Amino acid sequence: MINDLEQFSVERLESLAKLSSDNTVIFAVNEVTALARIALAAKSAEPVAWVTWHQGFRAPDDCEEYLNAYTHATEEKSCDGSSAFPVYDKPYLNTPEIPEGYKLVPVEPSLKMMEAAVTCEDASFDDDSDMICIHHEVIYKAMLAAAPAPEDS
Structure with missing residues (x-):
């Protein structure tokens, strides 16, 4: 091809x-x-793998992220509860319809998206464990809300 x-x-x-x-x-x-x-x-593009992402802690202040790859469709979930996502070895035709609950966003975040990420209330302090919790879903939702529509880019 x-x-x-x-x-x-x-x-x-x-x-x-x-x-x-x-x-x-x-x-x-x-x-x-x-x-x-x-x-x-x-x-006719078919996925060649399915990937989930996870986080592991070696120590309270040392978090690492990693991926698990599968050679077949899997019911495994990422650490955020999302389903494994397919990986293709050739272009996959995008459908003209964007499913409900999804949003088309640029590959590279816009300046507004990055500003939204750093200004959202993404962290909380847990008094019981003296740990700071980063709420990735808050950052992600703030960036999605700031993403330009395709015709705006």
């Missing part, structure tokens, strides 16, 4: 993506077959 992609420039793909039903276009057979192979490969 990568070799098929290499024959298309970004400009060519952008021009193809902007076509409407009003356009009359003549395609070279090799372009049509390459695009069909790319689409088939992406459409």
Whole structure:
């Protein structure tokens, strides 16, 4: 699939993506077959692994995060209770619909997202154990709330 992609420039793909039903276009057979192979490969993408993330404490003030990888779908949960997420070895076609409870966010956090992370009330002090608890879900929710909508980016 990568070799098929290499024959298309970004400009060519952008021009193809902007076509409407009003356009009359003549395609070279090799372009049509390459695009069909790319689409088939992406459409048939299957996960190669499933990953969960966890935290471990070597000492009260020494936290480490780590991942567990599985070669098959698993009911195992991450430390935050989320399901294992799939990992693909080739592009996976995004569905145009975003499921309820999900939000499309940029790969790199925006400045507003990072500001939200550092200004939210993400920590509490436990008097009984003299430990500071970091509430990652509060940070995550603050960053999601500050994430730009796709058309804003």
